[in-house]
Amino acid sequence: MAYLILVYKRPAPTRARRGFAILMDNLVGSYIAYFGGAFAAYVGFLFLTTVGWGLRFGRPYLFLATAIAILGMVWNLAASPYWQEHPLFGATIIFGLIANTVNASILLARIAGANGLLAEKIEEVSRLAWQDQLTKLPNRPYFRERLAQMVAAAARNGRQVALLLFDIDGFKAVNDTLGHEAGDRLLQEIAERVGRRVRQADTFARVGGDEFVILMEIARDRSDAVPVAETVVAAIGEIEMFAERGLRVGASVGIACSGPPPFRERIADELLIQADRAMYEAKRAGKGRYKFAGDSG
Template identity: 45%
Template sequence: MQRVKRRLARKRGGERVAEKKQHMDARLREAETALQAAREWAQVTLNSIGDAVITTDLASQVTYLNRVAEALTGWSSEDASGKPLDQVLMLIDGQTLEPAANPARRAMEENRTVGLAINCVLVRKDGSQLLIEDSAAPIHDHAGLLQGAVIVFHDACHSPAHSSRLAYQAQHDALTELPNRALFNERLTRAIGLAKRHQHQAALLFMDLDAFKAINDSLGHAIGDCLLQSVAGRLTHCVRSTDTICRQGGDEFVVLLSEIDKPQDAVRIAEKILATLAEAHAINQHELHVTASIGVSIYPDHGSDEFTLLNNADTAMYHAKKSGRNKYQLFNADMNAVKIQNNNLESQLHLALEADALFLDFQPRIDLATGYMVSAEALVRWRNPTLGLMQPSAFLPVAEARGLMVPIGYWVLGEACRRMQAWRREGGDIVPIAVNMSAMQLRDTSLPARVAEILARTGLEAHFLELEISEEDLIQLHTDASISTLRELSRMGIRIAIDDFGNGRASLNQLQHFPIDTVNLAPCFASGMCYNPQSNVFTKALIGFLKDLSLCVNAKGVETLAQRNYLALQGCNGAQGFWLSRPLSATHFRLLLDPEQANTRLCSLSPRRS
């Protein structure tokens, strides 16, 4: 009986276990169904939203893409699964085009939500590009353990923020964030309208930085850009919030003073800007000094429309720069007459170059120890069809301002070499000729090749050519590229000279960086040394110092016998000036080179004998 009871109990127990298992299986199927439904619902939800969604695991490998992500990346979720995120979501910086940081990796490393970089561009599977924006966040399980990352992004081209950013960029300079020309012109038009309606004045300050190019060339564009940003920042502190500052381009800025009571208000702002900019700019461990030239025009005195006001402010700025830089000039009507004249001169100079209408004079130089001519300086001349023979000081500044110094410089170089070789073929006993070179020419890295081509074409040896650089240009040329160019010219056998030394701001220390053979002392040394004891001592010491550096020393501007004798006494090598000889035409200079005219003298000059 007991055995039967135990069998019945086991049977009932088995039935309960089976029933419990069936119940558990049913619950599991329900859970799986619910989970599948949840997954499907989540997928439907993710596919229904307007943003792209990509998830990754801890190794930054893709685990999922929703439909928007598939459309934006060009990858299907199936193809992308298991691939590195950088391959599926390839991001670059829209400005530099360099690869952008992986947002998922950063979100996991920092365990927080992070935004995508500004100007982030998605490179799609087909290579096309798309600007995107939004964020990435870490994914945690129910226990709070990190499981991966999710990136949510969308096409930024149509977002309000992007539209606003595009509108801002369209109206502002990318480097300084100042208003650009388009926005400035709009505000200038508005300011003129308000000034006309309310019977008040407005002013324009057209500003150009002095010698900015020298800083930009010597220290690099990155430093130059930082300096422009520093200038822009200082300008904003010099004006009211109702005024407008515009970067016109390069190192040019324009300031609109929308309302002033009198012209002196604009002058006061110009003086404030000059003083503010003159203070040292600390840029990347460099202490930079920069000045500005400012032209000022007033509405309605100097123009009633935008073009006239800008043009007149620009004209006044040119006069400020010409008058010595770090200055301002208020526009006046006479300036326009000068500008018109300069425009005419520019047109005529173009024609003169095309017609080969320029010509050269030659001023001899003597050896102070022997009295014989040892070299000469080539001086460009121009007989203007309407104004007659013009001094170089009358047309070369216009040529420099209008970008004609380079073609004129190469013409002088070619003509001097051609003349010398022609004289030698005629039997002349030629001497080296010095030719002035502008800073613009010396910035041309092709200069050595062009000089070599001229020498080869004319057949002249390099040692008969000397290139002169003014001291002021030498300061601007203190760059690796310019020094390399001069060294290459020196290796060719061409002599290099500093001209008018003592007029500028070059330091004696700079001489060691350049391959200099000769120093031409400025005329102020010759004119002052016979009458000023202090100048006398300084000139003597300077000549001795330069000779200790194994440099040949020539004095320019020698106009008296006393000056000539004193220079010889101090050991100066050579001299040039009106007392010795005025500049001679090519015909008269040729006479000094004739070996059969050995007894010919011109202001005590003797031709150099072989």
């Protein structure tokens, strides 16, 4: 065995290596002959299986391997003349097996705890990377990623994507009059109100400042986006947080639809530009309303 490990298929084995391998084989053979084959099996279990494989496959395997090793040692004590003459040595080895198993089990529990903590931290970092910290909505990087995914999926399914972009009419007046803390509370209120009313399949995100987007897949035509736009306008128009100060807010919504496939190469960027233009058309038309990209008047 040692010869195979140290010499076989090695480049240019030296005489010293060959001699050492033969010596190791003779020593191992003498050891097994003197102490008994069951003890050699125990040594293998202890160093290779009980601790090494147990750490890899978990505590159930660790306990099973340890039980097999202990049974082997008990068999030695019952059947081998050497071990019958040295029962205290055998009992010490069994105790060592149990102690090693307990230590390895504790180590496994600590490793599992550390892995759980690491998974929580990774999830937290991922959430922070994709989440707007004020409103807890998805942020702009997440929105861009999701838009690209939805465009690709719509192209495969033969459907269309609608992008609704809106900002808050009257938001600057709230900030200027009551301060940025009031503006932050208003943004959180909008995120909560609109978030309750959008479909779970749609993506609602804050893309910066007082601008929000809703991404949705439409099955028929652009009219599928109208109820969503009307819901946004109504939900924000109902907010009366600062009515006693004479400050009211509303929403102007711009809607851009991808049209039927095949899509152009930069369709995602074009949708955002078109929705932005449509939103400002809605503002010029009197605010508190929605406009489709490409509509005149």
